Amino acid sequence: MFYFKLAIRNIKKSLGIFAPFLLATTVMFAMTFIISNISFSKGVDKLRGAQYAQFMMFAGLFIVIVFSVIIVSYSYRFLLKQRTKEFGLYNILGLNKRQISTISFWELLIALIITVITGAIIGIILSQFLFLVFVKIIGANYFNLGISPIAISLSVIVFTIIFCLLMGFALITIRRHSAISLLKDNSRSEKEPRGRVIISVLSLLLLGTAYFLALTIKNPLVAFFIFFIAALLVIIGTYLLYMGVTIFVLKRQKANKAYYYKPEHFITTSSMLYRMKTNAVGLANITILVTMTFVTIATSLALYIGVQDVVKDLFPKNTDIKTYTGSISENKNRLNAFIKDNKLENHDLSTYSNFLIQTTFNSDTADHINISSQKAPVDNMASLLFVTRDDMVKLGNTIPELKDNQLVMYPVLGKVNAKSMSWYGEDLSIIKASSKLKNLPSNYAITTSLVFVVKNEQELIKLNELFNVNNKSEMSDGGAQNVKSPINTDSLLNISEKKQRDLVTKNTDKINVSTKTEVQELMNGLTGGFLFIGFILGITFILGAALIIYYKQISEGAEDKRSYRILQEIGLTKNEVKKTINSQVLVVFFMPIIVSIIHFAAAFVMISKLIKLFGVTNMSIIITVSISTIIIITLIYFLIYRKTSKIYYRIVER
Incomplete structure (x- = not known):
């Protein structure tokens, strides 16, 4: 009971640190519950055309579960890094590693209970609203969505497994470090990385290969299989790009004395170079998530809009x-x-x-x-x-x-x-x-x-x-x-819609009746499922990117605070410090969004081929939707970064 009370006190006392983690777990639990509740609800079976959308739901549910593991793990590892000093202090005060692990267990159990209760409440409310959106998208008229016991059970089981994984992270962190190393762990700085020419060349080769596959593909059927290979190459290439090419460029800037020995360039280049190993992973994560947001939303929306024209062309008369x-x-x-x-x-x-x-x-x-x-x-x-x-x-x-x-x-x-x-x-x-x-x-x-x-x-x-x-x-x-x-x-x-439905039942081996109503419902169910899941995944990806950006601002602000204070003490003015901070923030802001747009532009040809599998060949629709998606997501990204950058400024200037 002592450890349970201590765990509750820790969460209350360190709520500012625990809040982002609890927010991440609650949001991902709610997303998982929403998709699974709609997928498994008996109400969906009563929607015409929904059987085609259910397959999309299950595919989307799998992606959200995998993404939940990644985001929640990322959040907890950040939380652990912030609390290693506290663990070290416990060790010095007489608690052994087993007792510290027990405290972590109770903290995670309390967090799991909060996540399940809060996430379920939010999920139940939002699933009702989103079900109405889903029904509207597929053109159905049944609006009764129940609460699926399977959805609740599945969500609880998935997040229980995820929290068991988090407990494993905590045990490894606590047991592998001594009290002194725990006290110093969150204040360690990265050593200056090497030039990494091989990694840089490999990243360019992987990205070049992916771009070549995307730009030269002609057959839509082949594009479907090549897409996954190209996507994997882009993901690996993006990580290597930030870990190799960015360091290579920063080292070239450092070698350029005319550029480097200016206050704003000197501080920004040095700061980013020494921490680029950690920065690289975070920036790559943001880039991949933003690119995935572009692809999922643009593809699903272009498909849904384009198919409406396809149905019109198929049926000059109904x-x-x-x-x-x-x-x-x-x-x-x-x-x-x-x-x-x-x-x-x-x-x-x-x-x-x-x-x-x-x-x-x-x-x-x-x-x-x-x-x-x-x-x-x-x-x-x-x-x-x-x-x-x-x-x-x-x-x-x-x-x-x-x-x-x-x-x-x-x-x-x-x-x-x-x-x-x-x-x-x-x-x-x-x-x-x-x-x-x-x-x-x-x-x-x-x-x-x-x-x-x-x-x-x-x-x-x-x-x-x-x-x-x-x-x-x-x-x-x-x-x-x-x-x-x-x-x-x-x-x-x-003929009337009622007559259309009656005629379809009279199909024989000699007479085939196809109606616009029947095909429209079939296509709405299929493409509506794509659109709904596309937006759910898009929202999830952008929330993940926002979370990573937030964590980056906090961790980098904490690391830069001491450095900027020293620089001010040796003569750098407050305006020069602010100018340097702005320079670094702008570089870090623009890099992921520019790389994401380049990735999407290279994938555009392949995406248009995939959409063509559904008969959508109107390139003006695909181009318009793609450009609109990029503009809207970029604005959302800018608002997220502007909001979170204030946290960085407050930490550094404090």
Whole structure:
């Protein structure tokens, strides 16, 4: 009981030191509880499209748990460094290391109880609010979120494990040091580091490799796998950049006598050089967290906004009824029967026939396309849609008269300027369109996508048969069979949302009904989950960066206080001290944000490729969202740094 009371007294007495740690643990517990409560709540099962978002939730929960371990451990290690002198004093006063460890145990247990109670209360309140935001994002209308026992249990178990890890840190710190070393531990200064040329070169190689991968990637599917490799290289390269290149630059500045022997440069350079080993890790952490904030928020927001345009392009009218099992005349008869049976005759019908293929794409020259049965690299895949002139005119398009073996090409995605095409031995002449086709549903594509308008249905059937005859797939017994691409006939119409839901239930193996309402809910559930988790992670990352900045200001202020006092005693004026402090703060402020922007700029090409996997190809949306995200996060970062820098000034000037 004595140790328990002593632990409570220590926390009350040193609340200024314990408060940031308790704030960190409480915030991370609340974040973990919020995501897990929404993920495991039975209310989510009643939301249309939410099943797709739940996967995003579980992925986000894993990231937050890992991040919680990192941030809470970082906070406690800082707390331990501030309290090593106190531990040493206990040792001198007669307490052995086991007794000091017992005090630390009770302190951590009290902190865990405070964290769980406070974090749960905050989490329950915020989870209700954020659930409403989540429901709004995915376009659902169910607003009842309960409290999940699984979420509470999971959060408590995770943080109990984290606090056990913290107890391990405390035991190691207490047992590895003597009373004298504990008294002096928090006042030790770093030795001047070496030049670290090898580390500097290695950091540039890693970052250069990551940037090269990000900037040269072409295939979106490949980009998905390369992204994680590039991200790992950037993380390692960033740590080495601060530990190597920054020290190398500071040493060059020190060697430059004309620059170095000025009061503001002399003090700033010397101060940062001697402590750069510790500074490097903190600055690298801030840079990585800010970069992750840029990536998560910009990607999720661009995806969510871009997909709304994708759904609009997929559905010029809100319902598409498709059949694809017979000839064109048979298709039309089947559609007419379905439309008559469901009383859809008076809904502004538009009907067109088409066939769609995914094929290897060989451009022999700048003016000629060769489509043949010979396989080309996967990077040359293309989506080709063939329609007839009469159908496109009925959809409201103006198209010139066409002859046999003549077609009009409409590039949807990718740049193709061919004037002729060889279609399995059939020579075709291409007329390049000067505008886009109107009222034709766009095809989901992540590679080159083209629409070809042919003269009439006979030409459509001829080109379709050439494809079917010349394409075979390998069978397990070593033989081959023809790959059939049927001619589809689609009827487009606008009907009520209730009628859309009724028609979807009437899908058969001969009739396929897809509606804007159905697809919009599916995409909202998927991209809404991305957006929600993206913002939760973005907030978490920026809070982590704010916490690290705060700790840096306190620790550096404490270390610089004595140095600046000595400098004033030997003749440096208060204005010169303030000018020097401003110089150092500005350098430390700008470095992480500039490096983060460079990282994000290099990753932009890869991010745009990843977003393209969802059919979002509007680069203006991606660019606008990315620039807006950088500006807003930079302003938030500036406000955080401005607020925390006052703590540094107060400590130094005290």
